[in-house]
Amino acid sequence: MNYHWHWSILVEQPYLSWLAHGLAVTLTLSGLAWLIALPLGTLIAVLRTGPWKIGRVIGACYVRVFRNVPLIVQMFLWFFVFPEVVPKTFGFFLKRQLPFPEFTMGLLCLSFYSASRLAETIRSGLETAGSGPKNAALASGLSYVKTYRFVLLPMAFRLVIPPLTSEFLAIFKNSSVALAIGVLEITAESHQIESFTFQGFEAFTAATVLYALISLMCLILAGLFKRYLSNAGGLGAEVAIK
Amino acid sequence: MRIIGLLIVVTCFSAGQFARPCLAEDLTGTLKKIKDTGTVTLGTRESSKPFSYLDQDNQTVGFSVDVCRKVVDKIKIVTASPGLKIKYLTTAPSARIPLLANGTIDMECSTTSMSLSRMRQVGFSSPFFVVGARILTKTDSGVKDWEDLKGKVIGVPQGTNGEKTVKSLVETPPFKGTEVITFPDHAAGVLALETDRIDGYVTDDVVLLSLRDDARSKNQLAVVGRPLTFETYAIVIRRDDPDFKLVVDTALAELYRSGEIHDIYKKWFGPLDVPMSEANSYVYKIGGIVQ
Amino acid sequence: MIMIEAVDKWYGQLQVLSECSASIDQGEVVVVCGPSGSGKSTLIKCINGLEEFQKGQITVDREPIKSASTNIYKLRSKVGMVFQNFELYPHLTSIENITLAPMKVLKRSREECVQRARKLLQQVGLSAHGEKYPSQLSGGQQQRVAIARSLAMDPIVMLFDEPTSALDPEMINEVLDVMVDLAKSGMTMVVVTHEMGFAQRVGSRVIFMDAGKIVEDRKCPDFFSNPNSDRAKAFLSKIVKH
Numbered sequence: 001m002n003y004h005w006h007w008s009i010l011v012e013q014p015y016l017s018w019l020a021h022g023l024a025v026t027l028t029l030s031g032l033a034w035l036i037a038l039p040l041g042t043l044i045a046v047l048r049t050g051p052w053k054i055g056r057v058i059g060a061c062y063v064r065v066f067r068n069v070p071l072i073v074q075m076f077l078w079f080f081v082f083p084e085v086v087p088k089t090f091g092f093f094l095k096r097q098l099p100f101p102e103f104t105m106g107l108l109c110l111s112f113y114s115a116s117r118l119a120e121t122i123r124s125g126l127e128t129a130g131s132g133p134k135n136a137a138l139a140s141g142l143s144y145v146k147t148y149r150f151v152l153l154p155m156a157f158r159l160v161i162p163p164l165t166s167e168f169l170a171i172f173k174n175s176s177v178a179l180a181i182g183v184l185e186i187t188a189e190s191h192q193i194e195s196f197t198f199q200g201f202e203a204f205t206a207a208t209v210l211y212a213l214i215s216l217m218c219l220i221l222a223g224l225f226k227r228y229l230s231n232a233g234g235l236g237a238e239v240a241i242k
Numbered sequence: 243m244r245i246i247g248l249l250i251v252v253t254c255f256s257a258g259q260f261a262r263p264c265l266a267e268d269l270t271g272t273l274k275k276i277k278d279t280g281t282v283t284l285g286t287r288e289s290s291k292p293f294s295y296l297d298q299d300n301q302t303v304g305f306s307v308d309v310c311r312k313v314v315d316k317i318k319i320v321t322a323s324p325g326l327k328i329k330y331l332t333t334a335p336s337a338r339i340p341l342l343a344n345g346t347i348d349m350e351c352s353t354t355s356m357s358l359s360r361m362r363q364v365g366f367s368s369p370f371f372v373v374g375a376r377i378l379t380k381t382d383s384g385v386k387d388w389e390d391l392k393g394k395v396i397g398v399p400q401g402t403n404g405e406k407t408v409k410s411l412v413e414t415p416p417f418k419g420t421e422v423i424t425f426p427d428h429a430a431g432v433l434a435l436e437t438d439r440i441d442g443y444v445t446d447d448v449v450l451l452s453l454r455d456d457a458r459s460k461n462q463l464a465v466v467g468r469p470l471t472f473e474t475y476a477i478v479i480r481r482d483d484p485d486f487k488l489v490v491d492t493a494l495a496e497l498y499r500s501g502e503i504h505d506i507y508k509k510w511f512g513p514l515d516v517p518m519s520e521a522n523s524y525v526y527k528i529g530g531i532v533q
Numbered sequence: 534m535i536m537i538e539a540v541d542k543w544y545g546q547l548q549v550l551s552e553c554s555a556s557i558d559q560g561e562v563v564v565v566c567g568p569s570g571s572g573k574s575t576l577i578k579c580i581n582g583l584e585e586f587q588k589g590q591i592t593v594d595r596e597p598i599k600s601a602s603t604n605i606y607k608l609r610s611k612v613g614m615v616f617q618n619f620e621l622y623p624h625l626t627s628i629e630n631i632t633l634a635p636m637k638v639l640k641r642s643r644e645e646c647v648q649r650a651r652k653l654l655q656q657v658g659l660s661a662h663g664e665k666y667p668s669q670l671s672g673g674q675q676q677r678v679a680i681a682r683s684l685a686m687d688p689i690v691m692l693f694d695e696p697t698s699a700l701d702p703e704m705i706n707e708v709l710d711v712m713v714d715l716a717k718s719g720m721t722m723v724v725v726t727h728e729m730g731f732a733q734r735v736g737s738r739v740i741f742m743d744a745g746k747i748v749e750d751r752k753c754p755d756f757f758s759n760p761n762s763d764r765a766k767a768f769l770s771k772i773v774k775h
Binding site (some may be wrong): 001002004006037079082083084092095096101102179180181182184191192194195196197198199200201 | 244340345362395401437439464
Binding site (some may be wrong): 132133136137138139140141142144147150151154155158188 | 578581583606607608609610611612614615616618620621622624633634636638682683687721738
């Protein structure tokens with residue numbers, strides 16, 4: 001192997017600040033996407049399992065469209081096609097006046113995609129929670145909204161913490177697809193470093209380490225959250241359905 | 243050992259076209275590997291028109307490829323292997339260095355430009371083409387030169403020297419408020435230009451001319467502006483292999499000196515209606531190093 | 534208090550209730566029994582609208598269930614229901630299980646509800662278990678919490694859907710004792726059960742169902758001493774043997 005290692009480029013300028021910028025973009029993009037996707041995914045999951053037929057149809061369509069179209073295709077559709085199909089002035093706004101157009105469109109796309117995946121995870125939690133507690137809550141006079149708010153969703157979230165954690169991790173990984181529309185996140189920045197210095201192994205190692213650190217942080221956060229919840233009520237197997 | 247080997251190689255060259263085959267056991271590095279395997283592997287691109295790309299019949303062709311073929315002819319003589327086979331490997335930009343480092347490809351023949359930071363990792367032949375960063379824009383945009391892009395939106399391909407150039411340009415006071423959007427590939431950049439997302443797309447002028455030639459809205463696009471920076475394309479080889487570099491550079495020098503390079507130029511740029519730039523003709527004059 | 538008039542119910546092609554009629558007066562304890570699959574549980578779930586029915590009408594406290602003008606949630610809040618599998622909310626403590634509906638449906642204050650919950654827990658013999666989660670309680674204890682949860686809504690009638698069938702034998706009596714006390718206090722009760730001992734001690738009437746039909750509707754002692762139908766006789770002989 002005729003490869004010349006220069007680990008020092010990772011701390012040289014401008015490459016160090018490229019990596020730092022990439023990390024900041026990845027964290028912001030994924031964090032904001034999570035904040036949008038979680039409530040939206042919850043809403044879709046509730047619609048899909050709820051008593052209103054139109055809601056179930058809307059929920060099912062949403063999940064089918066956003067989950068089955070590859071993320072990279074969705075990125076292109078949002079960035080290039082969407083502004084062309086909306087009214088001209090709005091399209092112009094999206095293309096020219098929107099601040100950080102590629103970041104904003106990438107964020108929307110990632111949020112809607114992640115919401116469809118979260119919706120399926122939360123739906124499985126709602127289904128595992130079962131019809132028993134739902135009937136008990138309805139029988140005591142709680143409306144559907146309150147039944148979901150106070151009984152079914154708290155149960156479902158406790159049941160799906162492990163898959164929810166991996167969905168949270170997946171958002172960070174999926175955020176790298178946004179490089180396809182020019183968002184300079186970790187992966188794009190390390191490509192950039194590779195392209196300028198030809199020290200690809202060092203650059204991609206740095207990206208790998210950053211992703212691993214992010215994952216580790218998420219797992220620690222999820223663990224803390226899980227401990228907090230198990231102090232506040234039965235969890236996992238204990239909730240397990242008789 | 244290496245110095246002795248080098249001397250032998252140089253001695254062989256000094257005999258010019260009539261060089262007798264050198265002794266195989268004196269070869270080192272890439273030359274020895276090529277001799278032993280009977281194959282030269284060229285790293286090429288899928289769609290870097292007109293330098294290195296796959297044509298309709300899936301054949302690897304282009305200006306850079308023709309130049310490399312001339313280099314291979316030289317290698318055949320030096321290694322005394324007239325039956326040397328050429329293998330083409332379509333290589334993504336991010337894969338070229340690992341493939342070169344692990345010996346999968348011996349030369350990269352595309353549009354890679356020389357830079358000092360890249361030279362810490364790889365070796366470059368002497369330059370075979372000069373490009374300048376210019377602007378692709380819509381003919382009705384009113385953009386004639388760089389000054390017209392003040393306060394507008396400029397697109398650049400990600401990870402190119404063009405990007406570096408434009409980003410440092412917009413940091414100068416007169417260009418305050420000018421936005422730069424990076425695109426992962428030229429197709430996305432041209433699409434952005436066609437849909438009015440950007441006012442100009444900046445990269446190497448020949449690349450722009452070829453993009454314009456392929457675009458659907460060919461007649462509504464123009465390449466404008468004076469070349470802002472110069473960059474030179476060169477063949478990428480492994481670093482620290484002076485024997486091989488000497489063979490490659492010798493082949494290029496002979497190609498320039500003999501004038502054959504002008505035939506190759508006409509073959510690929512004639513159809514695009516791009517006359518040879520002054521800078522390029524000087525590269526071939528200076529590069530035609532005397533024997 | 535409850536009027537069931539000619540109720541028919543189908544699951545697709547399968548008729549599960551046919552021509553069911555009965556009336557239940559205030560203070561009555563009506564035991565519903567019959568072989569499994571005879572439609573007992575379905576019938577009492579129709580009373581609070583957890584199951585829909587296609588024909589007939591059920592009136593609770595002079596309000597018809599199948600009517601656009603009826604607020605089904607308000608009606609349910611007046612009808613307590615205890616389930617075979619307890620259906621406590623696993624993420625809430627006993628006290629929280631009991632106070633949820635009074636706080637969210639009746640909008641009572643937390644202090645008032647907690648105070649009431651403690652009294653009810655005392656009534657069912659679980660004063661010490663208010664802060665425990667369902668997973669920390671035995672089946673019998675869970676079912677007593679479930680009864681307290683229903684009572685917290687001050688229901689005018691209590692529905693029991695096989696309240697002891699999911700319990701280990703040694704726990705059946707602790708639940709039955711609570712139910713007997715409740716019956717003696719004058720609560721109107723509809724109880725689906727196979728516990729004929731309970732029926733004989735406090736039952737006013739027995740409704741015997743078979744194949745979706747009400748076969749007998751008799752005063753309690755009469756039913757046991759002198760069942761009319763062959764099917765009831767066969768059923769009783771099997772039950773008594775065990």
